Amino acid sequence: MDQHTTAHTARDADLKIADKTFTSRLILGTGGAANHAQLAEAITASGTELVTVALRRVDPGASGSILDVIERCGVELLPNTAGCFTAEQAVRTAKLAREAFGTNWIKLEVIGDEDTLLPDPVELLDAAETLVRDGFTVLPYTSDDPVLARRLEDAGCAAVMPLAAPIGTGLGVRNPHNMALICENANVPVICDAGIGTASDAALAMELGCSAVLLATAVTRAADPALMAAAMRDAVSAGRAARLAGRIPKRHLANASSSFDGMADL
Numbered sequence: 001m002d003q004h005t006t007a008h009t010a011r012d013a014d015l016k017i018a019d020k021t022f023t024s025r026l027i028l029g030t031g032g033a034a035n036h037a038q039l040a041e042a043i044t045a046s047g048t049e050l051v052t053v054a055l056r057r058v059d060p061g062a063s064g065s066i067l068d069v070i071e072r073c074g075v076e077l078l079p080n081t082a083g084c085f086t087a088e089q090a091v092r093t094a095k096l097a098r099e100a101f102g103t104n105w106i107k108l109e110v111i112g113d114e115d116t117l118l119p120d121p122v123e124l125l126d127a128a129e130t131l132v133r134d135g136f137t138v139l140p141y142t143s144d145d146p147v148l149a150r151r152l153e154d155a156g157c158a159a160v161m162p163l164a165a166p167i168g169t170g171l172g173v174r175n176p177h178n179m180a181l182i183c184e185n186a187n188v189p190v191i192c193d194a195g196i197g198t199a200s201d202a203a204l205a206m207e208l209g210c211s212a213v214l215l216a217t218a219v220t221r222a223a224d225p226a227l228m229a230a231a232m233r234d235a236v237s238a239g240r241a242a243r244l245a246g247r248i249p250k251r252h253l254a255n256a257s258s259s260f261d262g263m264a265d266l
């Protein structure tokens with residue numbers, strides 16, 4: 001296979017996390033959606049196959065809940081432990097989610113404080129180790145720290161999910177260098193999670209080597225959520241293609257794109 005064919009095949013390759021494969025590399029969070037109809041439109045437009053929901057925001061038994069939207073859209077549910085501040089709370093929430101939704105997949109969030117909503121690295125690692133031991137497929141939301149990402153992978157997490165920027169800020173990838181380092185060193189999928197503001201942020205995350213992007217606010221609070229969801233779908237796809245295509249090295253000085261050789265002396 002030549003290089004061209006290899007890059008094309010890689011672009012079309014599915015995203016594999018633990019024992020599941022996904023065609024889409026965009027994961028959608030549901031927080032902030034104005035109503036269920038808008039959320040359904042955004043999910044469909046995004047092309048996502050995986051949607052996260054906070055256990056504390058759902059009553060699994062109630063009809064007309066967000067779960068109905070997810071079912072109608074034909075996408076998979078990834079419960080998360082949003083709102084947990086300690087490993088103990090997160091482990092308890094994950095176990096409740098496993099019972100309620102019949103899945104051992106969990107997006108692990110253990111938050112350090114209410115102002116920054118940044119992950120608490122000590123509690124996060126503790127919770128991840130406990131949940132992996134208990135048979136969960138753990139996808140931890142983490143800071144953009146390459147050492148912590150490695151420790152989470154070593155603990156047996158199925159993916160690592162470093163933040164682009166704090167949740168809901170829309171600031172985009174704040175530390176591209178760290179994000180690239182995490183991607184270079186990881187042997188599990190790296191999913192850029194939180195802080196994406198617009199399509200170019202999602203494209204950059206993929207260009208840096210991420211396997212997928214998870215975002216919520218940029219879509220749910222956009223003026224036109226479905227249109228932004230479609231833009232994110234295209235951005236993730238374009239960013240991945242650009243990564244695989246191999247970007248040109250950046251140069252300090254100009255470099256003529258057409259050669260000066262053979263030009264007539266005027």
Ligand SMILES: CC(=O)[C@@H](O)[C@H](O)COP(=O)(O)O
Binds near residue numbers: 030169217218
């Ligand atoms: C960790 C967390 O809560 C994020 O996954 C959030 O759901 C998405 O963050 P944004 O709303 O910034 O995209």
